[in-house]
Amino acid sequence: MNQRERKQAAILAAAISEFQEKGFQGSSMDAISLRAKVSKRTVYNHFENKEALFQVMVQQLFELSAEQQDYRYYADQSLKQQLSTIAERKIKLFNDPHMNNLVRVIFSECIHSPTLVQDALQKFQQQELGLESWISAAIADNRLKKVDPHYASEQFMGLIKSVTFWPQLLMNQPLPEAQQCQKIIDDSVSMFLNFYQC
Numbered sequence: 001m002n003q004r005e006r007k008q009a010a011i012l013a014a015a016i017s018e019f020q021e022k023g024f025q026g027s028s029m030d031a032i033s034l035r036a037k038v039s040k041r042t043v044y045n046h047f048e049n050k051e052a053l054f055q056v057m058v059q060q061l062f063e064l065s066a067e068q069q070d071y072r073y074y075a076d077q078s079l080k081q082q083l084s085t086i087a088e089r090k091i092k093l094f095n096d097p098h099m100n101n102l103v104r105v106i107f108s109e110c111i112h113s114p115t116l117v118q119d120a121l122q123k124f125q126q127q128e129l130g131l132e133s134w135i136s137a138a139i140a141d142n143r144l145k146k147v148d149p150h151y152a153s154e155q156f157m158g159l160i161k162s163v164t165f166w167p168q169l170l171m172n173q174p175l176p177e178a179q180q181c182q183k184i185i186d187d188s189v190s191m192f193l194n195f196y197q198c
Contacts, residue, residue: 008046010036012060015053019105024054024113054109054116061102065093071130073137079144079197080189086131087160087185094165095175103169131156144196152196159188 001009014036018027029050033040047053071086093099109117135149144152163184167173176184 007036007038007042011038011043011046012053012056015050016057016101016105019054019057020101020108024050024105024109024116051116054105057102057105058117058119061099061106064096064099064102071134073134073141075141079138079193082134083156083189083192084185086134087156087188090157090160091164091175091181091185094161094168100168107169143198145198147196152192156188156192159191160184 011032014032015027018032018035022031027050029043030040032053033043036043047056071082074082106117131153132149135144135147135152138144139146139149164175164181168175175181
């Protein structure tokens with residue numbers, strides 16, 4: 001990482017902290033430059049305004065999440081094994097501190113600045129299409145019952161997120177220990193397959 005990249009990373013980290021503490025509307029480029037220990041001019045050399053900073057945060061979150069969203073269906077593997085892998089990857093993503101900070105900043109603006117986060121929310125919804133595609137492939141392979149893939153995807157992710165994402169995001173609860181996470185995965189997969197598997 002060169003000097004420019006280090007400064008940009010410092011500015012982004014400062015902006016995340018500032019937005020978390022004061023919200024997007026309550027933050028300023030002056031405060032971000034002070035927190036990042038760089039000049040205001042340096043901040044503007046990297047980012048035109050607060051909106052540009054926010055959009056970079058959205059892009060970072062999208063990229064972090066996208067790495068874990070390639071849910072390829074394998075006809076020669078058990079559904080349990082594949083769904084377990086999907087759940088493991090999802091929980092691993094939820095346990096990323098940088099990802100959690102980005103999510104908190106973005107979701108906190110859903111109420112205060114809905115137009116600011118509209119594109120971000122649309123991107124997140126599109127990412128869930130990976131599991132929908134997996135479910136569609138399993139249905140086409142006659143291994144899952146005919147069901148609305150979107151509905152089934154929301155159900156499965158809801159089982160995972162209800163204990164490994166929403167309590168951490170909204171109430172700052174710690175992620176369950178590894179053994180408990182494995183139980184959550186096993187139970188969620190079993191519940192899903194007991195209902196939908198052919």
